[in-house]
Amino acid sequence: MKLIITITKITFSEYLAYRMNFILWRFRNFLYLFFYYNFWTAVYTYQKQVGNYNKQEIFFYFIMSFVITDIVFSSKLFKLASYINSGVLNQYLLYPVSVFKLMTVEEVVDKTFNTFFSLIEILLFIYLFKIEVFLKIDFYYIAVFILSLFCALVLYYFISLCISLLGFWTNSVWAPRFLTFILINSLSGSFFPLDILPKSVFELINALPFSVLVYLPIQILQGKVSLDFALVKISIAFVWVILFFFLSLFMWKKGLKSYTALGV
Amino acid sequence: MIKEISFYFKIWLSFAQKSFAKSFYNRVSSILFLIGKIVRGIVAFTFFFSIFSRLTVNVSGYGLKEIILYFLIYNILVSLSDFLFREVYEFRAKVVSGDLDLVLTKPISPLFNCLLTGADPLDLLIVLLLIIAMIVFLLLNFSVSLSMFLLFIICFVLAMLIQTAFYISVMAFGIIFLEVDHIIGIYRDIQFLAEVPIRFYKSFFQFVLTYIVPVGIAVAVPVEVLIGLFNLKNILVFSFVSLFYFMLSLYFWNYALKKYSSASS
Numbered sequence: 001m002k003l004i005i006t007i008t009k010i011t012f013s014e015y016l017a018y019r020m021n022f023i024l025w026r027f028r029n030f031l032y033l034f035f036y037y038n039f040w041t042a043v044y045t046y047q048k049q050v051g052n053y054n055k056q057e058i059f060f061y062f063i064m065s066f067v068i069t070d071i072v073f074s075s076k077l078f079k080l081a082s083y084i085n086s087g088v089l090n091q092y093l094l095y096p097v098s099v100f101k102l103m104t105v106e107e108v109v110d111k112t113f114n115t116f117f118s119l120i121e122i123l124l125f126i127y128l129f130k131i132e133v134f135l136k137i138d139f140y141y142i143a144v145f146i147l148s149l150f151c152a153l154v155l156y157y158f159i160s161l162c163i164s165l166l167g168f169w170t171n172s173v174w175a176p177r178f179l180t181f182i183l184i185n186s187l188s189g190s191f192f193p194l195d196i197l198p199k200s201v202f203e204l205i206n207a208l209p210f211s212v213l214v215y216l217p218i219q220i221l222q223g224k225v226s227l228d229f230a231l232v233k234i235s236i237a238f239v240w241v242i243l244f245f246f247l248s249l250f251m252w253k254k255g256l257k258s259y260t261a262l263g264v
Numbered sequence: 265m266i267k268e269i270s271f272y273f274k275i276w277l278s279f280a281q282k283s284f285a286k287s288f289y290n291r292v293s294s295i296l297f298l299i300g301k302i303v304r305g306i307v308a309f310t311f312f313f314s315i316f317s318r319l320t321v322n323v324s325g326y327g328l329k330e331i332i333l334y335f336l337i338y339n340i341l342v343s344l345s346d347f348l349f350r351e352v353y354e355f356r357a358k359v360v361s362g363d364l365d366l367v368l369t370k371p372i373s374p375l376f377n378c379l380l381t382g383a384d385p386l387d388l389l390i391v392l393l394l395i396i397a398m399i400v401f402l403l404l405n406f407s408v409s410l411s412m413f414l415l416f417i418i419c420f421v422l423a424m425l426i427q428t429a430f431y432i433s434v435m436a437f438g439i440i441f442l443e444v445d446h447i448i449g450i451y452r453d454i455q456f457l458a459e460v461p462i463r464f465y466k467s468f469f470q471f472v473l474t475y476i477v478p479v480g481i482a483v484a485v486p487v488e489v490l491i492g493l494f495n496l497k498n499i500l501v502f503s504f505v506s507l508f509y510f511m512l513s514l515y516f517w518n519y520a521l522k523k524y525s526s527a528s529s
Contacts, residue, residue, distance in 0.1 A: 191311070
């Protein structure tokens with residue numbers, strides 16, 4: 001518990017150290033909502049339905065994608081690669097707390113902050129723009145939604161970890177990180193519902209693990225998929241989680257053997 | 265004047281060669297970076313195509329063909345800016361570390377040095393691919409006279425002036441507030457709105473994208489010259505807006521330089 005409180009304090013003071021940076025970051029998030037609202041409003045001026053979505057459903061989708069993206073994709077794991085490259089990892093290896101425990105707590109604290117601010121922004125946005133949100137309140141759907149969100153969080157954590165661990169073998173982790181970022185952002189449904197794409201493209205994207213990160217949780221919450229289908233998708237996603245878990249474990253063990261603490 | 269341009273062009277070439285050599289040295293990274301950009305472009309295109317191919321109405325002269333052309337020109341403008349002004353992304357680090365001092369003492373313009381010395385060859389490759397795609401698409405679907413094409417080139421240069429003004433303003437902002445990344449991010453978000461023609465939006469937003477953050481008009485006017493939707497008034501307003509913002513950004517840059525405290529050096 002002490003560790004969590006300490007990291008929370010550090011994270012908070014990090015945010016406050018560059019206040020303008022923090023303000024602009026949150027302001028940008030709010031603008032993002034405003035822009036998407038205007039974009040979709042313009043689109044629905046000329047058509048009543050885009051794919052399976054009417055105007056209200058698309059608003060709900062982009063609001064939820066905003067929240068889920070902030071929760072799932074906020075991560076500090078990218079720092080691990082620079083720790084490896086610069087030799088700072090040595091300090092972490094000498095700490096009485098395991099590096100993964102430390103980074104996982106950092107992740108949780110960071111995600112909690114993000115979720116807190118996202119919710120404030122969303123509520124403010126819904127209030128200001130008078131957006132009607134219709135939520136399918138069904139216990140089973142909510143439970144499966146939480147399960148899918150948890151699965152998305154864990155999957156993203158291990159994907160991100162694997163990319164950072166590449167730092168053991170290369171100084172240019174930014175390139176695979178950029179590619180992963182693009183793939184995840186474009187193919188997870190964080191910008192738009194994937195099923196408005198042509199069917200063949202949608203099926204191709206849906207076969208990849210990325211759609212589980214944003215698209216699936218929202219589909220469940222909107223009641224657009226059956227519970228059985230959702231559970232199958234979540235089970236497949238857990239297989240991906242296990243794969244990435246073992247891959248990261250393998251990379252960590254192999255990486256530590258070749259680690260020379262270059263830069264210290 | 266010509267001598268000075270030639271001098272700076274030589275310096276630019278020298279820096280570009282170094283950037284290119286760096287990219288070729290990190291071949292795997294460069295390929296991954298390129299794949300990422302291409303994937304992003306394809307997904308964005310498929311998304312817009314999915315939305316606009318379903319449109320049954322012609323929006324203020326824009327049908328599917330016009331929107332595809334608009335999309336291509338928008339991406340040329342953005343990628344060309346990325347190609348030329350990549351160095352701006354390093355600017356905050358220079359200010360925070362105090363390395364800007366080293367730039368200020370060099371016998372070349374600090375604005376040129378901070379703005380134009382990081383040309384990115386991968387973006388150049390994307391620009392070239394997009395230009396080829398645009399020319400092929402234009403030849404297959406539109407009939408454009410030579411005079412209209414020349415007018416398009418002039419408008420495109422003015423659009424680049426707006427992009428330049430933005431990047432100069434970002435650096436000036438960076439000197440005063442030590443913040444660059446989020447400002448670029450906000451601008452990129454606004455640019456996203458300009459990925460579809462401003463005629464799609466309500467009049468308030470059209471006004472914002474024309475006069476306040478003129479990224480909308482920067483893409484719209486060159487495209488509308490090619491598809492025959494332009495009028496003289498629009499071009500005059502566009503010329504005025506781009507020159508005004510460019511001059512304003514230079515003023516802002518000079519103002520910010522006077523405020524630079526060289527705190528970390």
